[in-house]
Amino acid sequence: MDAVMLARIQFGANISFHILFPTITIALGWVLLYFKLAYNRTGDIKWMDAYHFWVKVFALSFAMGVVSGITMSFQFGTNWPGFMERVGNIAGPLLAYEVLTAFFLEAVFIGIMLFGFSRVSNWVHTLATVLVACGTTLSAFWILVLNSWMHTPVGFEMRDGVAHATDWFAIIFNPSMPYRLAHMLIASGLTAAFLIAGISAFRWLRNDRVPAVRAALRTGVTVAAVLIPVQILVGDMHGLNTLEHQPQKVAAMEANWETGPNVPLVLFALPDEEARENRFEVAIPNGASLILKHDPDGVVPGLNDFEGEHPPVAPVFWSFRLMVGIGVLMLVVSWATAWMLWRRGDLSVWSARVLVAMSFSGWVATLAGWYVTEIGRQPWLVSGVLTTAEAASAVPAPMIGATLAMYLAIYAVLITAYIGAILYLARKAGQDRPTMRPTAPKTPKAVPFPAE
Amino acid sequence: MMHLFGDPAVWLPVVFAGLMGVSILIYVTLDGFDLGIGILFGGAPEPWRDRMIAAIGPFWDANETWLVLAVGLLLVAFPMAHGTILTALYLPVAIMLLGLILRGVAFEFRAKVEPEKKRNWDRAFFVGSLMTALSQGYMLGLYIMGLEQTPWTIAFAMLTAVCLAAGYALIGAAWIILKTDGQLQRRAVRWARRAVGLVALGMAAVSMASPLVSPRIFEKWFSVPEIILLAPLPILSGVVLAGLWMVLGHLPDRNDRWDWVPFAGAVSVFGLAFAGLAYSFYPYVVPERLTIYEAASAPESLMVILAGTLFVLPVILGYSAFAYRVFRGKATDLRYD
Numbered sequence: 162m163d164a165v166m167l168a169r170i171q172f173g174a175n176i177s178f179h180i181l182f183p184t185i186t187i188a189l190g191w192v193l194l195y196f197k198l199a200y201n202r203t204g205d206i207k208w209m210d211a212y213h214f215w216v217k218v219f220a221l222s223f224a225m226g227v228v229s230g231i232t233m234s235f236q237f238g239t240n241w242p243g244f245m246e247r248v249g250n251i252a253g254p255l256l257a258y259e260v261l262t263a264f265f266l267e268a269v270f271i272g273i274m275l276f277g278f279s280r281v282s283n284w285v286h287t288l289a290t291v292l293v294a295c296g297t298t299l300s301a302f303w304i305l306v307l308n309s310w311m312h313t314p315v316g317f318e319m320r321d322g323v324a325h326a327t328d329w330f331a332i333i334f335n336p337s338m339p340y341r342l343a344h345m346l347i348a349s350g351l352t353a354a355f356l357i358a359g360i361s362a363f364r365w366l367r368n369d370r371v372p373a374v375r376a377a378l379r380t381g382v383t384v385a386a387v388l389i390p391v392q393i394l395v396g397d398m399h400g401l402n403t404l405e406h407q408p409q410k411v412a413a414m415e416a417n418w419e420t421g422p423n424v425p426l427v428l429f430a431l432p433d434e435e436a437r438e439n440r441f442e443v444a445i446p447n448g449a450s451l452i453l454k455h456d457p458d459g460v461v462p463g464l465n466d467f468e469g470e471h472p473p474v475a476p477v478f479w480s481f482r483l484m485v486g487i488g489v490l491m492l493v494v495s496w497a498t499a500w501m502l503w504r505r506g507d508l509s510v511w512s513a514r515v516l517v518a519m520s521f522s523g524w525v526a527t528l529a530g531w532y533v534t535e536i537g538r539q540p541w542l543v544s545g546v547l548t549t550a551e552a553a554s555a556v557p558a559p560m561i562g563a564t565l566a567m568y569l570a571i572y573a574v575l576i577t578a579y580i581g582a583i584l585y586l587a588r589k590a591g592q593d594r595p596t597m598r599p600t601a602p603k604t605p606k607a608v609p610f611p612a613e
Numbered sequence: 614m615m616h617l618f619g620d621p622a623v624w625l626p627v628v629f630a631g632l633m634g635v636s637i638l639i640y641v642t643l644d645g646f647d648l649g650i651g652i653l654f655g656g657a658p659e660p661w662r663d664r665m666i667a668a669i670g671p672f673w674d675a676n677e678t679w680l681v682l683a684v685g686l687l688l689v690a691f692p693m694a695h696g697t698i699l700t701a702l703y704l705p706v707a708i709m710l711l712g713l714i715l716r717g718v719a720f721e722f723r724a725k726v727e728p729e730k731k732r733n734w735d736r737a738f739f740v741g742s743l744m745t746a747l748s749q750g751y752m753l754g755l756y757i758m759g760l761e762q763t764p765w766t767i768a769f770a771m772l773t774a775v776c777l778a779a780g781y782a783l784i785g786a787a788w789i790i791l792k793t794d795g796q797l798q799r800r801a802v803r804w805a806r807r808a809v810g811l812v813a814l815g816m817a818a819v820s821m822a823s824p825l826v827s828p829r830i831f832e833k834w835f836s837v838p839e840i841i842l843l844a845p846l847p848i849l850s851g852v853v854l855a856g857l858w859m860v861l862g863h864l865p866d867r868n869d870r871w872d873w874v875p876f877a878g879a880v881s882v883f884g885l886a887f888a889g890l891a892y893s894f895y896p897y898v899v900p901e902r903l904t905i906y907e908a909a910s911a912p913e914s915l916m917v918i919l920a921g922t923l924f925v926l927p928v929i930l931g932y933s934a935f936a937y938r939v940f941r942g943k944a945t946d947l948r949y950d
Contacts, residue, residue, distance in 0.1 A: 221718075223674075225718055225721075232713075234685060239703050249692035252689075256685055269933050271674055325911055564704070575714070578726070586725055
């Protein structure tokens with residue numbers, strides 16, 4: 162394998178590993194705030210119990226996100242030195258603002274949020290929770306601005322082969338940013354919601370059905386049921402935006418080779434780039450034209466218009482189907498369980514098992530979605546400005562391969578340990594439950610239960 | 614506005630080199646103490662470990678963010694240098710990252726897994742901290758040697774690796790002296806005393822090696838009047854190290870009123886060493902190859918960052934100080950409630 166491909170796999174592996182955790186923490190921060198505010202308002206200890214359980218998951222996820230994020234900040238330089246040399250004048254300030262406005266905010270206040278409950282007043286602790294949630298969301302904002310700009314670059318001019326910013330407002334609010342940001346934030350909401358619902362269902366199945374578990378379960382299912390239709394709508398809008406700015410990506414998503422009207426929606430196919438056709442195609446007539454142009458006679462772009470300049474078809478095509486498939490599954494599961502909770506007031510064993518199985522479904526959908534958009538941008542790193550190959554470093558392939566193997570090994574260990582630790586926390590929470598509980602918000606120290 | 618202080622292509626790179634330097638100094642000081650505690654973790658008996666963790670628990674995350682800021686400033690302000698330095702240091706960077714990953718997550722995992730697995734994460738915390746410190750020291754050594762890789766420069770880099778790890782152990786022990794009491798504190802005094810010697814050796818080695826490697830640096834230090842003006846730097850370093858050694862001999866004192874002195878001493882040592890290095894290498898960002906002026910981004914982009922930095926950095930310093938204030942005093946058990 163050549164060095165560029167290895168560098169891509171290495172960066173892709175790291176960024177894939179990284180995104181798993183912010184995807185949880187971005188939304189979980191706001192859910193924790195909701196638990197905290199519900200406790201402040203009602204004084205019902207179940208909300209604080211839910212908070213104390215999920216804040217541990219948050220802390221663990223946060224640490225995983227921080228360490229893999231540090232890795233990323235170095236890999237920009239080790240793997241893609243050409244990126245900063247060519248577009249550093251634009252990427253640089255955006256990354257700097259992420260560090261300055263988001264990273265420090267979350268890193269400093271998470272200390273108070275986690276360990277400061279008995280050291281600061283209740284409102285300062287709530288404020289720390291707000292600031293951490295703001296920090297994670299701001300971080301998502303800046304990084305998605307930069308990522309969107311790489312897809313739809315505007316507001317700059319090239320001088321001597323280097324990009325110079327001409328309009329910061331245009332750069333920040335570039336054409337794909339609002340759609341991508343909304344799509345990602347809702348994806349985070351769904352990921353956290355299904356994790357909360359799934360782990361709560363896991364505890365429910367173990368007969369750990371205390372009020373805190375039920376409250377978290379209800380929160381997770383409700384958030385999921387509300388967000389998923391919004392996500393489908395936003396996803397559609399994002400797709401139409403991509404059609405406008407990156408038609409070759411949409412052509413690859415649909416595995417459509419020829420530009421024309423009445424393009425079918427391909428449900429299954431093995432795209433063959435050599436022969437430039439689909440094998441074993443199963444398709445709905447006019448489907449793609451209907452979805453993308455809202456008209457059966459709508460003209461949909463085909464890959465043959467972009468020969469040699471379009472992304473690899475099969476990975477984009479399949480990732481897109483995986484993402485959409487999970488989205489549909491999320492819709493069915495969240496609405497069915499929400500209906501069940503509303504009508505019967507409780508889960509059935511089977512619905513609980515389905516929720517457990519869906520615990521990490523948000524991860525799979527998020528990764529699949531990122532593969533669609535990132536592989537879909539190839540061969541460009543910054544659309545029309547810089548190709549991925551141009552940005553690569555001169556580090557020899559064996560060294561990239563060796564460090565890649567090292568990263569993959571550690572990521573495999575950490576993912577296993579992470580899921581294992583969450584399940585252990587869930588089992589343990591059901592076992593060592595203090596019998597007496599403080600009831601008023603003013604006596605947090607009455608029955609301490611340790612963090613470890 | 615941009616031309617208020619003269620040509621921005623001249624002063625902006627200096628300002629950003631300064632900001633980057635300050636970030637690096639804050640990073641090695643702050644993450645230095647929590648990395649140091651990770652290194653000392655290896656020799657600490659189990660009952661003390663939770664307490665050592667408690668002394669850094671609320672802080673380590675923010676401490677590490679200064680590294681992200683430092684490398685971020687290198688990335689955004691000196692993109693040419695960022696690529697050159699990081700590809701030259703590809704392998705030690707990878708090892709450092711692995712170390713940072715291991716120790717960062719071990720921190721959380723050790724408190725959340727089954728009791729029988731806790732020991733493994735304790736080991737990961739020690740190994741990760743040591744790997745991080747050694748690879749950072751190794752990178753410092755290679756950087757001083759102009760990023761050349763010969764058997765001699767590698768040997769020198771290995772020496773700086775050990776000495777930087779000792780420096781971190783020193784400041785880590787000093788933090789324990791400040792944040793704990795009793796037996797652990799007494800042991801930390803012994804750790805600190807042992808580290809002082811290695812730190813002195815490291816500083817002497819770097820001071821002698823860098824002028825020998827670079828005629829330019831030799832010239833900067835040993836011509837007149839520089840040699841007289843700069844004399845306070847090594848003399849002061851020696852005095853502080855000797856003073857630290859002596860003070861440690863008398864700690865812990867009866868009322869624990871001087872528990873902050875070793876930490877203050879260690880911070881001064883770090884500051885002095887940093888000042889010496891900064892003086893030697895200015896105006897180069899890649900030693901002998903690329904100056905900060907050649908490597909800098911476009912002035913317009915730097916202005917955009919600077920405006921934000923001048924506004925946000927004081928706020929960051931303010932709330933960081935607040936967090937240290939919230940967790941002031943001797944460390945107590947870490948609790949989420």
